[in-house]
Amino acid sequence: MQRQLEPRLPVKARLAERPLSIGKVARTARRNLLEIIPELATWQKMVSGRLVKRWHMVMDPGGLRRILRDRVDAYPKAAITKSILRPAIGESLFIAEGGHWQWQRRAAASAFATRSIRNLAPVMAAATQTLIDRVRRSAPGPTDLCAEVTAATFEVISDVTFAEGTGMERQLVHSAIDSFVNNAARASLLDVIGAPEWIPRMNRLFTHPDVREMKRIATQVIEERRVSGRCVADLHDLLASGVDPETGRRMNPIELRDNLLTFIVAGHETTALALSWSLYLLAFDSCAQDRVRQEAEAALAGDIATPRDLEHLPFTRQVVREALRLYPPAALLLRTAMDSDVIGGREVRPGDTMLLPIYALHRNHCFWKNPDTFCPDRFSDPNIIHSHAYLPFGAGPRACIGSGFAMQEAVIMLSALIAEFHFSPVADRQPEPVMILTLRPKGGVWLTVQPVQRS
Numbered sequence: 001m002q003r004q005l006e007p008r009l010p011v012k013a014r015l016a017e018r019p020l021s022i023g024k025v026a027r028t029a030r031r032n033l034l035e036i037i038p039e040l041a042t043w044q045k046m047v048s049g050r051l052v053k054r055w056h057m058v059m060d061p062g063g064l065r066r067i068l069r070d071r072v073d074a075y076p077k078a079a080i081t082k083s084i085l086r087p088a089i090g091e092s093l094f095i096a097e098g099g100h101w102q103w104q105r106r107a108a109a110s111a112f113a114t115r116s117i118r119n120l121a122p123v124m125a126a127a128t129q130t131l132i133d134r135v136r137r138s139a140p141g142p143t144d145l146c147a148e149v150t151a152a153t154f155e156v157i158s159d160v161t162f163a164e165g166t167g168m169e170r171q172l173v174h175s176a177i178d179s180f181v182n183n184a185a186r187a188s189l190l191d192v193i194g195a196p197e198w199i200p201r202m203n204r205l206f207t208h209p210d211v212r213e214m215k216r217i218a219t220q221v222i223e224e225r226r227v228s229g230r231c232v233a234d235l236h237d238l239l240a241s242g243v244d245p246e247t248g249r250r251m252n253p254i255e256l257r258d259n260l261l262t263f264i265v266a267g268h269e270t271t272a273l274a275l276s277w278s279l280y281l282l283a284f285d286s287c288a289q290d291r292v293r294q295e296a297e298a299a300l301a302g303d304i305a306t307p308r309d310l311e312h313l314p315f316t317r318q319v320v321r322e323a324l325r326l327y328p329p330a331a332l333l334l335r336t337a338m339d340s341d342v343i344g345g346r347e348v349r350p351g352d353t354m355l356l357p358i359y360a361l362h363r364n365h366c367f368w369k370n371p372d373t374f375c376p377d378r379f380s381d382p383n384i385i386h387s388h389a390y391l392p393f394g395a396g397p398r399a400c401i402g403s404g405f406a407m408q409e410a411v412i413m414l415s416a417l418i419a420e421f422h423f424s425p426v427a428d429r430q431p432e433p434v435m436i437l438t439l440r441p442k443g444g445v446w447l448t449v450q451p452v453q454r455s
């Protein structure tokens with residue numbers, strides 16, 4: 001009898017087949033946080049348990065809506081998320097709660113309005129051109145595209161945060177942030193499972209020289225800008241002039257610094273991952289790659305996309321959305337319950353840890369057909385996507401403020417790369433999805449690059 005051929009699937013994490021003991025969780029979490037998620041979480045809407053503390057994994061869209069939107073004050077971000085990031089980004093938008101969060105969000109709103117983001121497109125286009133030139137130098141041959149696009153998104157975020165040419169030591173800040181994120185991630189893995197060792201680790205981070213250096217550079221650039229009085233339409237100026245319409249409050253220099261550093265930390269690696277995974281998937285599926293190329297050739301005719309072109313690149317956008325479904329950079333969100341509640345039919349008590357495993361939600365069989373397959377067409381009609389079953393940018397009032405920025409940048413860079421180059425997989429160099437603070441391709445995204453021959 002002939003065996004039916006299984007559809008070819010892109011790489012996926014090996015989720016836990018049975019509940020793990022505390023020792024096993026500690027070892028697994030240190031290697032890959034995704035592997036502590038039970039396989040069951042891709043079939044059920046809730047999974048609960050106790051490991052030092054009571055915890056619930058919520059994949060139920062109604063429950064997620066309640067936690068992230070309807071009762072957001074009753075489910076603040078978990079203390080660990082804040083302790084990890086606070087040394088680098090203070091009480092900024094990402095970390096603050098209540099009134100201190102609200103006024104900052106309102107003051108930052110205009111910086112992320114559609115018009116402001118469209119005005120930043122030339123910076124994105126310039127970084128895209130540099131990226132293309134760099135990738136061309138490595139062609140034909142294998143290249144780590146993850147490293148390339150990370151350099152490009154860092155260039156964008158540092159230029160739009162502290163404007164090009166203001167003397168920011170870009171490389172220094174980049175390595176300071178990388179080193180901070182890697183150290184911070186190690187602490188987070190231990191804490192998610194409730195291990196107490198994170199306190200001494202956090203103390204080390206507080207005095208980390210990279211963090212001090214990063215803050216010193218940011219303060220210096222802000223001061224130079226203040227003294228020179230030079231006006232540029234970048235995130236620094238938009239945020240410095242941003243006013244909370246309700247209280248009239250503006251950011252002081254420290255708040256400004258912490259929020260700009262937040263944008264750098266939250267904005268560049270996440271967008272680079274969206275791009276890296278999109279490129280991996282397009283190398284995996286050459287038909288989809290051809291469709292993106294045809295779309296780019298028709299819409300752009302050899303140029304880099306401007307904001308006006310973006311509406312003519314719907315399939316490219318669908319690819320990015322599908323990459324964010326299969327490999328959501330923020331693959332696990334954490335909240336702490338402050339009140340008694342019922343979520344997905346389960347009793348929640350104050351102090352319970354709420355794990356929101358976006359990775360498992362996006363591959364949950366209750367909401368997605370063939371969830372492990374790469375199928376950008378599932379996003380051709382956004383109305384058929386189950387509400388609160390697709391949350392790469394979170395949801396509710398604390399949803400990502402930079403989602404429009406990220407999508408614009410990803411579509412500009414992806415369309416340009418695919419128009420210029422053919423990408424194909426390198427044998428034996430499959431990326432492994434590993435979560436270290438964000439969901440990264442372990443080993444990089446190595447692809448063979450061939451320039452597209454134009455007639």
Ligand code: HEM
Pocket residue numbers: 077093094095105262263264266267268270271274328329330333334391392393394395397398399400401402403405406
């Ligand atoms: C593909 C790229 C990105 C992804 C997947 C992503 C994902 C997320 C997610 C899931 C959250 C909510 C976290 C939670 O609720 O616990 C968030 C919040 C946030 N993101 Fe992003 N993000 C991306 C790009 C960006 C960019 C480009 C910026 C800024 C330039 C940014 C700035 C922020 C900030 C400031 C918050 C906190 C918002 C608040 O609490 O009010 N992100 N992001």
